[in-house]
Amino acid sequence: MKLARWSLHFYRLPYKREVTWAYASESASDYALVMLTADNGAVGIAEGVVKASRTGFSPRSLAAALEDVLVPLIRNTDLADPDAVAIALGKVPENGTAKALVDNACWTLRAMAAGKPLWKLRGGTPGLELSWIVTRQTPARMAAEAAAMRERHGFRCLKVKGGQGRETDLRVLAEVRAAVGPEVELSMDANGAYPREGIASYVRAIADAGVSVAEDPCELPPDRALETLQRECALPLLVDFGCTSAQDARLYLERGAQALMIKPGRVGLSQACEIDAAAARCGARVSLGMYYESALGTQIAPQIATRLASRQILPPEHSFFLMLAAQVSKLVPAVRDGTLQLSDEADLSSLIDWDAVKRYAL
Secondary structure, three states: OOEEEEEEEEEEEEEEEEEEOOOOEEEEEEEEEEEEEEOOOOEEEEEEEEOHHHHOOOHHHHHHHHHHHHHHHHOOOOOOOHHHHHHHHOOOOOOHHHHHHHHHHHHHHHHHHHOOOHHHHOOOOOEEEOOEEEOOOOHHHHHHHHHHHHHHHOOOEEEEEOOOOHHHHHHHHHHHHHHHOOOOEEEEEOOOOEOOOOHHHHHHHHHHOOEEEEEOOEOOOOOHHHHHHHHHOOOOEEEOOOOOOHHHHHHHHHOOOOEEEEOHHHHOHHHHHHHHHHHHHHOOEEEEOOOOOOHHHHOOHHHHHHOOOOEEOOOOOOOHHHHEOOOOEOOOOOEEOOEEEOOOOOOHHHHEOHHHHHHOEO
16 A cells, blocks of 8 residues: 555644643643545544644644655555554654654554454454543542542543652542542552652652552663662552653663553554563563543554553553543543443544534644
């Protein structure tokens, strides 16, 4: 299959409430939608987030990278061949998220050409248990949200955002635990907010508060100190910020990392599979992380979670679409008993609500 034409669309989707992350507070996310059409009529799509503070590009710079650099590389490439696409994209450095868009669109294109959704091509099942991310707020508000999402959608795992100070983090955990009961699994993500010195004590404290996994409690470079730190900590350390490619993953695994975050929206489905395979060979576990996907992107990014080579340390995080007040998808999946059902549609482009794309266009 050769590329016949392509298009790029940008839109902004509002949140139901303001969300505070480690890097900023925001009330909406900007997205890029890439569509690739092959010479046999097969169509592939991919959605990616556009946040200068997270991805390093703007809509204009992403458009230029795709039009001037990446799309020319795949024009004469057989899009049905994942290795050929990887070799073509590998000819240029950086541009990780832009490459992920092209890679993911190629995967959904192959699925349409085969007449099966990607999860079915991989021999998986459509049902995915998900976790919910409780973002930074006051302890009382975080506890109230945790209880509401547990009640409304049946989540059995919550990722609690920390990094607000040790005492505040512990108060948050206490109030969330009281609100959701003892059966719900809790992890905590401090987004690298704390210094490495004394971090083992912090991890012990959140472990005593009922947390099962500590994600990025401090900066976690792939060095010898990571090996020492993991031995000292009472919980497995889940590496997110530093693991932005398959090469990064291999470096972490060489240093004895026990758990890696895989974000298909950040690295692409091809590298996501590489990271999963590398983790499996080393006996490490993985977690499938969200990258701010809307309902449309949620039908793409977690497809590999239906059949992984490695064990998952936590359920996938692809419930962020529930935070959005608007969508560009005709299908907005429900989450019941903490589980999402992926679409059985092979042609994911058929799910796009083009009127909404125009309505929310940047």
